[in-house]
Amino acid sequence: MRNTIQTADAFVYAFTISDHYTHSSFKCFDDRQFCNGHRTVTHGTPIAYLIRGDYRYEPNLRMIVEGRAEVGGNYLAGVATDEEDTTAAIRSIAENLAFAMEHRLTRPANFYGVGGMKIFRDLIYVMQGLMKADHKFYKAHGIYDFPQKQKKRIWQMRLVGAMLAVPSIQKKAKGKMTEAMVAPYQKVIEQARQGKE
Numbered sequence: 097m098r099n100t101i102q103t104a105d106a107f108v109y110a111f112t113i114s115d116h117y118t119h120s121s122f123k124c125f126d127d128r129q130f131c132n133g134h135r136t137v138t139h140g141t142p143i144a145y146l147i148r149g150d151y152r153y154e155p156n157l158r159m160i161v162e163g164r165a166e167v168g169g170n171y172l173a174g175v176a177t178d179e180e181d182t183t184a185a186i187r188s189i190a191e192n193l194a195f196a197m198e199h200r201l202t203r204p205a206n207f208y209g210v211g212g213m214k215i216f217r218d219l220i221y222v223m224q225g226l227m228k229a230d231h232k233f234y235k236a237h238g239i240y241d242f243p244q245k246q247k248k249r250i251w252q253m254r255l256v257g258a259m260l261a262v263p264s265i266q267k268k269a270k271g272k273m274t275e276a277m278v279a280p281y282q283k284v285i286e287q288a289r290q291g292k293e
Contacts, residue, residue: 097129105197106142107170108189113149117157133230134216139169142196144176144189151177159208166209167216171201213239222246225254 101107111122118126143165151158165172173192176185195201205213217239224231234240259265 097131102137104138104141106144106173106193107138108144108146108193110146111148113147113151113154113157116154133227133233134220135230135233136167136169136213140171140200140202142171142173142193142201144173144193146186146189147175147177149177150179151175152179163208163212166206167212169202169205169209171196171203217241218244222249223253224250225252225257226260228257 109122111118114120117123145161161175162172164170173196174185174189176182176189217234220227220230220234221240221244260269
């Protein structure tokens with residue numbers, strides 16, 4: 097990932113729409129990239145998508161595709177689907193991608209790009225004690241353009257980060273992190289299960 101994917105000249109993602117989202121294999125690939133945290137490590141790299149399925153009827157998926165490019169700072173060269181003349185669509189995207197690489201194209205950030213980065217900026221600033229690599233990246237890249245003053249919360253997160261640096265505490269907490277993140281959704285999941293029965 098570090099040596100090949102993140103140093104590529106461009107990305108072409110391909111997937112089949114499944115259950116109103118990307119196919120599970122693509123979702124798995126996407127999830128594995130969370131080792132980057134909230135860092136835009138491929139900023140400036142143009143991207144394109146080849147999608148099989150009823151993309152035009154999937155507004156949420158279209159928003160995710162556009163938002164992902166915007167927040168990541170990637171030039172979106174286009175999306176080709178099998179709903180149209182596939183050969184012409186792929187040719188058009190290939191030309192756009194080549195042009196974007198050759199001229200190092202960028203776009204001004206839209207709402208997704210500006211809003212998304214402000215959310216991450218505020219999150220990382222407050223949780224800098226826990227998300228140390230993200231904090232270091234944001235400081236180095238000048239992303240902290242308007243830090244807030246939630247000093248109590250910042251010190252709480254620093255304390256949590258320091259505690260998690262202790263191997264014995266880290267070992268105990270390892271399995272609990274997922275439980276803590278999923279806990280708010282347990283009630284919804286249970287209701288959905290009961291509704292099916």
